Amino acid sequence: xxxxxxxxxxxxxxxxSNLVRYPLATALYLPLLIRAARREPLGRFWLTALLxxxxxxxxxxxxxxxxxxxxxGVIAFLLRTAxxxxxxxxxxxxxxxxxxxxxxxxxxxxxxAAGGFLAMSxxxxxxxxxxxAAGIMIMFFCGICYGFYGVTVRYVMGRLNPLVVFAVIGxxxxxxxxxxxPLGRPQSLLQLSGFSLGLLAISAVTGITIAxxxxxxxxxxxxxxxxxxxxxxxxxxxxxxxxxxMGERFTALQAVGGTLLVAGAALAMLARQxxxxxxxxxxxxxxx
Numbered sequence: 001x002x003x004x005x006x007x008x009x010x011x012x013x014x015x016x017s018n019l020v021r022y023p024l025a026t027a028l029y030l031p032l033l034i035r036a037a038r039r040e041p042l043g044r045f046w047l048t049a050l051l052x053x054x055x056x057x058x059x060x061x062x063x064x065x066x067x068x069x070x071x072x073g074v075i076a077f078l079l080r081t082a083x084x085x086x087x088x089x090x091x092x093x094x095x096x097x098x099x100x101x102x103x104x105x106x107x108x109x110x111x112x113a114a115g116g117f118l119a120m121s122x123x124x125x126x127x128x129x130x131x132x133a134a135g136i137m138i139m140f141f142c143g144i145c146y147g148f149y150g151v152t153v154r155y156v157m158g159r160l161n162p163l164v165v166f167a168v169i170g171x172x173x174x175x176x177x178x179x180x181x182p183l184g185r186p187q188s189l190l191q192l193s194g195f196s197l198g199l200l201a202i203s204a205v206t207g208i209t210i211a212x213x214x215x216x217x218x219x220x221x222x223x224x225x226x227x228x229x230x231x232x233x234x235x236x237x238x239x240x241x242x243x244x245x246m247g248e249r250f251t252a253l254q255a256v257g258g259t260l261l262v263a264g265a266a267l268a269m270l271a272r273q274x275x276x277x278x279x280x281x282x283x284x285x286x287x288x
Contacts, residue, residue: 001203003075006067010196014064015184018177020200022060025208026170033167045160045168052152053172059145060173061180062138069135076235078139080117085147086228093151097223099275109267110229116260117232119253150224153216162216170212226272230265 005011036042066075087110090097100106157165189197218227236258 001199001207002064002067003072005196005199005203010192011200012188013184014061014066014068015177015181016186016188017064017200018060019181019184019186020189021064021204022170022177022208023174024201025204025212026167026174028205028209029163029167029170029213032163033171036161036164036167042160042164042168045156045158045165048156049165049168049172051156052149053169053176055145055149055152056169056173057176059142059149060177062142062145066135066138066142069132069138074135075139076238077117078136079143079146080232080235081140081143082145082147082149083228083232085144086150087225089148089151090154090223090225090228093155094223096275097225100225100271103271103274105274106268106271109264109269109271112260112264112267113229113232114264116257116262116264117235118257120236120257120261147228150215150219150227154219154224157216157220162220163213166212166216170208222269222272226268229268233261233265236261 002017005017011017063079070078091101153165153169192200215227215231218230240258
C-alpha cells in the first residue's frame, strides 16, 4: 500500500504520509487511554514512555521514506535485519531472555529462519527494478530502530496493559510526526483521490492500529527477541496471500525458503515456551 501511495501523483513524501496515517491510527486508542487514566494513574510511565517514543519516531520517519527509494520486496527484506538487533538488545537488557542463549533449539530455529528468509527473498531482491543506495541506508538505520523498538517498549512496559502502553507511545509519536509534517508537502493531500485517501486510512488501521497493538501484546508475553524473529515470517505471509488472491505463483526456492522460515520461527518459539516459567516483564516498578 505504501509503495502504491509513493507513486507519482499520489502522496508526495513520507512526512505527508505520516501526517495522516499515524495520528489516525493512534487516535483510535484515545478512548482506551482516557478510560485507563481515569481508573488508575499511569505515574512515571508518562515520562518513561518518551524512550520508546524517540526510537519509534525515528523508525517511522525512515519507514515512510523508504518506498520513495526502494520496491516493497526490497524494503521487506532489509527491514528484517531488525530481528538481529532485537535479539542482541533483548539479551543485553533482559536476564530471562538471555536464558534463550543457552538453548540449542533457539539458535537452530534462528539459523533456519534466517536461511529460509534469505532463500525466499533472493529472487525478489535479485529482480528488483529500483534499488538506490540512499534507500539501503534508510532501511539499515530503520532496521536498527525497529530492532531496539521492541526492547525499549518491553523495558518501560512492566505489567501495564500493552494496549494502553501503545496508546501512550503511539499518540506521543503522532505529536512528533505532526510537528515534522512541514518538512514535506502536506498541501498535496488536497489533490488525492478518494481511493488514495481510503488506502491511506486502511494502511493506518492495518499497519499501525492493529499491527502495533498485537506486537505490544506479543512483546509482553513472549519477549522482544522471539517477537522480532517471528516478524520474519511476514514476507512469506505476503507471498501466500498474493498466491491466493492475486494468482501469483511460488517459485520452488520461495516454497522451500518459506517452509524453512516458518519451521525456524516455530522452533524458536518452542524454545521460548520451554524456558522455566517466570514473569515476562522486567523486575522494576510499574508506577511511582
